[in-house]
Amino acid sequence: MKQTAFKLAISFIAIFVATVSSLHGQNGDDYKVYDAVVHHMFRDGITRFDMNAKIGKIIIRDRTHSEYAYGPKGENWEQVKIRLRSLTDETIADYELARKNEHELRTKLEIPFKYLLISDKQLAEVFPNKNDYDKSFEQWTAFYKLYPDSAGYNSFSRVGYDKAGRHALVYFVNWCGTLCGTGTYVLVEKGESGWVVKDAAGIWIS
DSSP: OOOHHHHHHHHHHHHHHHHHHHTTTTTTHHHHHHHHHHHHTTTGGOSSSOOBBBOEEEEEESSOOOOOOOOSOOOOHHHHHHHSSSSOOOHHHHHHTTSSSBOOOOOOOOSSOOOEOHHHHHHHHHHHHGGGGGHHHHHHHHHHHHTOOOOOOEEEEOOOOOOTTTTEEEEEEEEETTTEEEEEEEEEEEEEEEEEEEEEEEEEEO
16 A cells, blocks of 8 residues: 555655646746847847858757856856856756756747758758767768858757746857857846847857
8 A cells, every 4th residue: 555655655746746847937938038049139130149250041059058168067157156146056057957958949930030040960961970079071061051040050059047047048149160269158047028138258268
């Protein structure tokens, strides 16, 4: 009897955790947050994070990628908070929770630019070695033949929110060529007119 009750309790907890995980950030705000990031990073159709290149289309990886900027195993959040002074531990904690479950992205962005979602399989056809995205001139030449006027390709992390749901954190990465790339943490705030970027901190540049 005790064993059966224990198993039922474990099953309930597993279902509850799965439900919370599946609902996290899936209320429509994620895409509105991403919209705000795109408006900020590609303001007036020009990249604002590296080359100041004019774009004709934005290429976005079709799954979230929540890498850490400072290392594969952890983030130096104290350094990030120096750059983003309004970033709270509460938002960081939710980001850390969200990043454990990467999600597939859909064509739900509402942005004033053409955009295309690209799979890792498609990227691998151009860049066979995923660790050398920024090293091969020939491969980048092939990429830009396929995706001209794109200023490279971009990825979004999962979104972390504060408990009030008024502040959000996103990690935005762009790769644009040989020794060409940036990683940026973006803090987004929800106001009366919707989500807008409050602050952005470039953490690395290649």
